[in-house]
Amino acid sequence: xxxxxxxxxxxxxxxxxxxxxxxxxxxxxxxxxxxxxxxxxxxxxxxxxxxxxxx
Amino acid sequence: xxxxxxxxxxxxxxxxxxxxxxxxxxxxxxxxxxxxxxxxxxxxxxxxxxxxxxxxxxxxxxxxxxxxxxxxxxxxxxxxxxxxxxxxxxxxxxxxxxxxxxxxxxxxxxxxxxxxxxxxxxxxxxxxxxxxxxxxxxxxxxxxxxxxxxxxxxxxxxxxxxxxxxxxxxxxxxxxxxxxxxxxxxxxxxxxxxxxxxxxxxxxxxxxxxxxxxxxxxxxxxxxxxxxxxxxxxxxxxxxxxxxxxxxxxxxxxxxxxxxxxxxxxxxxxxxxxxxxxxxxxxxxxxxxxxxxxxxxxxxxxxxxxxxxxxxxxxxxxxxxxxxxxxxxxxxxxxxxxxxxxxxxxxxxxxxxxxxxxxxxxxxxxxxxxxxxxxxxxxxxxxxxxxxxxxxxxxxxxxxxxxxxxxxxxxxxxxxxxxxxxxxxxxxxxxxxxxxxxxxxxxxxxxxxxxxxxxxxxxxxxxxxxxxxxxxxxxxxxxxxxxxxxxxxxxxxxxxxxxxxxxxxxxxxxxxxxxxxxxxxxxxxxxxxxxxxxxxxxxxxxxxxxxxxxxxxxxxxxxxxxxxxxxxxxxxxxxxxx
Numbered sequence: 001x002x003x004x005x006x007x008x009x010x011x012x013x014x015x016x017x018x019x020x021x022x023x024x025x026x027x028x029x030x031x032x033x034x035x036x037x038x039x040x041x042x043x044x045x046x047x048x049x050x051x052x053x054x055x
Numbered sequence: 056x057x058x059x060x061x062x063x064x065x066x067x068x069x070x071x072x073x074x075x076x077x078x079x080x081x082x083x084x085x086x087x088x089x090x091x092x093x094x095x096x097x098x099x100x101x102x103x104x105x106x107x108x109x110x111x112x113x114x115x116x117x118x119x120x121x122x123x124x125x126x127x128x129x130x131x132x133x134x135x136x137x138x139x140x141x142x143x144x145x146x147x148x149x150x151x152x153x154x155x156x157x158x159x160x161x162x163x164x165x166x167x168x169x170x171x172x173x174x175x176x177x178x179x180x181x182x183x184x185x186x187x188x189x190x191x192x193x194x195x196x197x198x199x200x201x202x203x204x205x206x207x208x209x210x211x212x213x214x215x216x217x218x219x220x221x222x223x224x225x226x227x228x229x230x231x232x233x234x235x236x237x238x239x240x241x242x243x244x245x246x247x248x249x250x251x252x253x254x255x256x257x258x259x260x261x262x263x264x265x266x267x268x269x270x271x272x273x274x275x276x277x278x279x280x281x282x283x284x285x286x287x288x289x290x291x292x293x294x295x296x297x298x299x300x301x302x303x304x305x306x307x308x309x310x311x312x313x314x315x316x317x318x319x320x321x322x323x324x325x326x327x328x329x330x331x332x333x334x335x336x337x338x339x340x341x342x343x344x345x346x347x348x349x350x351x352x353x354x355x356x357x358x359x360x361x362x363x364x365x366x367x368x369x370x371x372x373x374x375x376x377x378x379x380x381x382x383x384x385x386x387x388x389x390x391x392x393x394x395x396x397x398x399x400x401x402x403x404x405x406x407x408x409x410x411x412x413x414x415x416x417x418x419x420x421x422x423x424x425x426x427x428x429x430x431x432x433x434x435x436x437x438x439x440x441x442x443x444x445x446x447x448x449x450x451x452x453x454x455x456x457x458x459x460x461x462x463x464x465x466x467x468x469x470x471x472x473x474x475x476x477x478x479x480x481x482x483x484x485x486x487x488x489x490x491x492x493x494x495x496x497x498x499x500x501x502x503x504x505x506x507x508x509x510x511x512x513x514x515x516x517x518x519x520x521x522x523x524x525x526x527x528x529x530x531x532x533x534x535x536x537x538x539x540x541x542x543x544x545x546x547x548x549x550x551x552x553x554x555x556x557x558x559x560x561x562x563x564x565x566x567x568x569x570x571x572x573x574x575x576x577x578x579x580x581x582x583x584x585x586x587x588x589x590x591x592x593x594x595x596x597x598x599x600x601x602x603x604x605x606x607x608x609x610x611x612x613x614x615x616x617x618x619x620x621x622x623x624x625x626x627x628x629x630x631x632x633x
Binding site for chain 1: 132136137139143144148265280332333339343344347350351354
């Protein structure tokens with residue numbers, strides 16, 4: 001997996017992609033996932049709330 | 056001002072701040088003691104959780120491990136942050152909605168059983184104690200470096216301070232202390248990194264410098280990571296950017312750390328302190344953001360420290376070695392033996408040793424972060440700040456753990472199992488007593504640690520959490536068929552299995568070739584990664600047993616449906632309606 005990433009993606013700066021993903025990129029992705037999750041779930045909550053009021 | 060002066064100043068100031076906050080925020084009722092009254096803002100809670108969760112292992116040990124093990128160290132980075140995502144998406148919003156104050160409390164109610172609650176209490180105690188040992192050890196190491204006192208004296212000092220504000224102030228006390236501690240930690244971690252990045256790569260953002268070029272006057276400009284690889288190879292170590300662990304071990308350790316993070320009781324309870332489910336999610340975003348600030352810096356510190364260490368020490372005559380080296384030698388954190396008698400320090404890895412070049416320098420990787428600013432020749436106040444940060448990291452986590460321990464005993468063991476008519480006041484006193492007792496045990500193990508590296512000790516705690524709480528909580532939320540028999544058996548099997556594997560290899564002289572799945576070509580699963588196997592066992596056992604026993608009562612499944620359905624009323628706790 002790691003080697004495949006190294007071989008098939010461009011280097012980030014001077015770091016091989018797989019190495020960069022392991023030490024930096026994955027963390028950045030995790031933060032983005034959580035932000036997206038909070039936004040989406042918040043929206044879902046709002047929708048359900050509005051339906052509840054209309055009834 | 057001298058170095059000691061700065062150290063005393065920063066640490067004294069930070070301690071005064073923590074205790075001052077704790078006194079202003081004393082808990083009066085059990086609700087305040089357990090969940091700070093439930094009204095902490097998402098932003099503040101995010102900071103507090105980040106501090107709670109980033110332990111001495113993160114702060115002191117991780118960069119050191121990264122420095123010595125290069126790519127292999129990534130398991131800690133990915134495991135710990137990834138676990139946080141699992142925690143937020145799968146666990147805390149649901150648990151918060153269920154509306155219980157502690158984790159065993161949830162398990163006890165969800166599985167309608169005192170036995171399940173009791174097993175959960177035992178698991179919580181095991182996890183927290185293992186974890187807190189690592190923290191106490193961390194405090195000891197810092198104090199030893201600072202004031203030249205023995206590690207045990209340092210552990211005692213740290214322990215007493217934690218007791219003052221966590222044992223007495225409860226969740227309310229530690230929440231705001233942790234906010235302060237996060238600030239101290241963030242500055243203490245990033246400022247030295249920035250200075251060093253400027254010195255080595257001429258780039259003031261460490262993360263960019265890390266992937267940028269190595270630029271030091273009088274030496275040719277090469278990409279920093281290439282420099283690191285070259286230096287490592289020259290001295291006979293593996294290349295920095297390639298790993299040495301077997302894939303299966305790396306996978307298991309990362310998975311155990313991830314699931315363990317998601318099952319850590321002290322992090323879960325932090326989310327019971329915010330107002331509603333929406334706030335839980337926002338707060339989790341903030342937390343991971345704050346954590347990322349430090350986690351993105353850690354690998355850069357590791358890399359920089361490695362280059363610095365080798366450049367300053369390798370082939371340097373011992374008589375000309377910098378003053379800090381002698382300090383570290385004095386308190387036995389680094390040692391040098393002149394094997395070839397040339398008066399110079401030589402640092403060699405396995406490949407060079409095979410060629411007959413003896414390695415003369417040994418050091419524990421835990422000291423890397425602390426030695427780093429010395430190596431880079433940073434101003435004294437930066438070092439003082441760093442020391443305060445190390446201690447903040449250890450104390451904040453120790454406090455959070457202590458709280459879980461004490462509430463597990465006072466609330467779940469005393470009030471819910473042994474003596475149901477306990478008054479509010481008595482319950483708090485029990486909690487304080489329990490935290491005192493737990494601390495004594497932790498101090499003992501802090502002085503006599505089960506493993507030499509802090510991060511490793513802590514990895515065991517994660518393994519235990521992954522094998523016990525994670526599957527039980529997960530199935531408790533998402534499986535309507537899961538009943539008490541399955542949950543109890545699963546938890547018991549998971550934690551016993553993991554615990555015995557760790558004890559066997561850590562204390563009873565098990566050797567590496569006895570690891571599971573070990574083969575001629577690659578290593579097997581180390582005790583750090585066994586939690587993942589324990590977790591799979593837990594799932595399997597719980598699933599099988601629950602199919603052969605009676606399903607849970609209807610109230611419980613109704614409750615679950617309500618917990619899982621999106622919120623209708625701005626997310627008050629479900630329990631209130633029942």
